[in-house]
Amino acid sequence: MGGKHKYNAKKVIIDGHKFDSKKEGRRYEELRDMEEAGLITDLELQPRFSWTTTYSANDRTMTSNRFFYKADFLYFCSENKIVVEDVKGYKFGPAYATFKRKRKIVEYLYGIRIIEI
Numbered sequence: 001m002g003g004k005h006k007y008n009a010k011k012v013i014i015d016g017h018k019f020d021s022k023k024e025g026r027r028y029e030e031l032r033d034m035e036e037a038g039l040i041t042d043l044e045l046q047p048r049f050s051w052t053t054t055y056s057a058n059d060r061t062m063t064s065n066r067f068f069y070k071a072d073f074l075y076f077c078s079e080n081k082i083v084v085e086d087v088k089g090y091k092f093g094p095a096y097a098t099f100k101r102k103r104k105i106v107e108y109l110y111g112i113r114i115i116e117i
Contacts, residue, residue, distance in 0.1 A: 009089060017045055024072055024087040027117055031073055040075045040083075047074040047084065049106045069102040071114060087117045 009021035015032070019025040028045070035043045050068040054061055073085040086103070090096065103114045 021087065021089055023089055023117075027073070027085070027087050031075060035075070040077050042074075042076050044074040045072070047071050049110060051105065051109055067102075067105075069106045072117075082112055084112055084114045085117050086114055091116075 009023075012019050012022055012025040014025045014028055017028065019028060031040065031043050034040045048068055048070045050066055052066050053064045055064065056062070071084045072087045073083075075083050077083055086099065088096070088099070107113055
């Protein structure tokens, strides 16, 4: 396959940052401009959220593997409200189903809302 993206998205590099699609790159430029204008602060690319699960068996508590979810952007807007965004081109298939499951877990554990762009 030679590195071809599964949805024919074209990777782009902007300001030295690699993005998985042109859409994600455009959103970065919008957020960068908003930060420069003072509308948002502390723009972070590819923030990672992680968690572990535990379970009990035979009166022992076991810890399973560590899981993670990587969003596209995180920033703060008015009143220090945290905003997490994930840019999606297609909303179907197993990858999207996995995203939805992880989004629910992260929103619950971290008390945040993840916005799809």
